[in-house]
Amino acid sequence: MVIRIEDDFSPEKIIKSGQCFRGCGLSLNSFRFITGRHELFLTKAGEDTYRADCSDAEWKEIWEDYFDLGRNYTAVRQSIPAEDVFLTEAAAYGRGIRILRQDPWEMLITFIISQRKNIPAIRQCVEKLCRRYGAPISGRKEYAFPEPDQLAAASQQELRALGLGYRAPYIVDAASAILSGKVSLEELKGRSPQEAIDNLQQIRGVGIKVASCVCLFGLGMTSPVPVDVWIRRVLDQKYGGKNPWKRYGDNAGIAQQYAFYYAVSHRDEFR
DNA sequence: AACCAGGGGTACC
DNA sequence: GGTACCCATGGT
Numbered sequence: 001m002v003i004r005i006e007d008d009f010s011p012e013k014i015i016k017s018g019q020c021f022r023g024c025g026l027s028l029n030s031f032r033f034i035t036g037r038h039e040l041f042l043t044k045a046g047e048d049t050y051r052a053d054c055s056d057a058e059w060k061e062i063w064e065d066y067f068d069l070g071r072n073y074t075a076v077r078q079s080i081p082a083e084d085v086f087l088t089e090a091a092a093y094g095r096g097i098r099i100l101r102q103d104p105w106e107m108l109i110t111f112i113i114s115q116r117k118n119i120p121a122i123r124q125c126v127e128k129l130c131r132r133y134g135a136p137i138s139g140r141k142e143y144a145f146p147e148p149d150q151l152a153a154a155s156q157q158e159l160r161a162l163g164l165g166y167r168a169p170y171i172v173d174a175a176s177a178i179l180s181g182k183v184s185l186e187e188l189k190g191r192s193p194q195e196a197i198d199n200l201q202q203i204r205g206v207g208i209k210v211a212s213c214v215c216l217f218g219l220g221m222t223s224p225v226p227v228d229v230w231i232r233r234v235l236d237q238k239y240g241g242k243n244p245w246k247r248y249g250d251n252a253g254i255a256q257q258y259a260f261y262y263a264v265s266h267r268d269e270f271r
Numbered sequence: 272a273a274c275c276a277g278g279g280g281t282a283c284c
Numbered sequence: 285g286g287t288a289c290c291c292a293t294g295g296t
Contacts, residue, residue, distance in 0.1 A: 018292055115293040121279045122292080165277030170294090207294045228292035260292075271290085 001056055004049050008073040010096025011042055017097050017261040018119050019217050021110055021126045022145075036103060037144045038062050039137050068098050071222075076251050077258075084247075086238040087255055090262035097257055099222060104185040105178060106145045107218030108200070111210040112170050119264075121163075128162045151175040170205025177203045185219070193224050216253045223249065225256040230263040233270045 011031040015023040022034040029044040040063060041053040052059055064070070077091045109129075114122045126145075133146035133154060152175040159168035177183045183203060188196040193215050200211035212226035225231070225245050235241055245252040263270045 111292070114291090116276080116291055117278080117293095118280060118291040120291095121277095124279075160277080163278060166275090166295095167277085205294065209293060213292070226292065229290090230292070264292090 001054065001059060002045060002049055002051050003059060005069065006048050007069070007071075008077070008096050008098065009048070009067070011044075013094060013096045013261065014067075014098055014100065016265070017094070017257055018264065019257065020100055020102060021119070021123045022130070033063075033066070034137070034142055034144070035062065035066050035106075037135070037137055039140050039142050065101055068101050071098070073098055073254070076254050079251070080255065081247070084244060086234070086262075087244065087259060090258040091255070093265070094258040094261040097261055099254055099257060100217060101220050102217050103145065104188070104214055104218030105148060107214045108174055108178075108185070108203070108206070108210075109145075109151065109171055111213040111217075112167055112174060112205050113164060114213075115167065115205075115210065125163055132158075132162065148175045148178045152179055167205060170203075173204040174206070185214075188215075189219050193221050196221070197224065216256075222251055222253045225252050228260075230260055230270065231256060234259045234263050237270065 011023070011033075012025055014020070015025060015031065020033070023032065025031050026041070031042045033040045033042065038054075038058065043051045045051045052063070054063065077095060080087050080091050082088055110122070110126055113125050113129075117125070129151075130143040130145055133150045134143035135146075135150075136143055151171060154172070154175075156168040156172055159171055164171065178185065183199060188199060191199070196215050196219060197208060197211040200206050200214055201208065206214075209226045209228055212224040215221040215224040216226060225243075227235075235243060238244075245255065248255040
């Protein structure tokens, strides 16, 4: 089917913005995304049109929500005040980025894996995890992200063998916290960001940064700001170490994403 | 509060 | 092809 998206939408920038690790570019104008048991091939067909290899029903049920198409990102960008010179520049550069609404369980595990790894290394580990423990996606060559019970069946040694290192016990603990109901990700969707972050930090290996990523990319929240090394550099180099996010309120997480994308795309300036 | 923890990318030589 | 440094950090 063909879809028209008039608001900001750049699959390439979304993939390169370090929020999803299973999306990839296949050619200059075609992209692949995976969520749950769904795989999507998306090809740019015109100025603001794309060809998607899924039914109309699947687009509406799965992908509209996944790409957060209900939110007006053009308006978010335009609400950035000119006084914030860096963010005005970063948002113009990152026009097309959206905050994906991904599966919170997948975000929890993925961002536990992410600690002290670079993005290509994270992708590789996540892919190995899917191939080893996930269910095959019907009719496709790819594998779904493993469910909590599938990961809970993994031993620490198996996980270490996938290159997960010291994160292996963290992943085992996260799976058991979710399986036991000690942490309910669905329930956290109805809580405040602060409550959700506090709750997530009960899981071993989950600090404030990883918890913020789960909220931002998996729980549909747009105010949390995960502070990693790149955002730290932006704060230090562009804002004198003071955080510029307060003025952005509920859109602070989106603003953060433009800043992150700008920094990693200009890595030489920020090291 | 300094220090440590897998291992793959990356820039240099 | 070797090597030194870096990486969407958190625990001790």
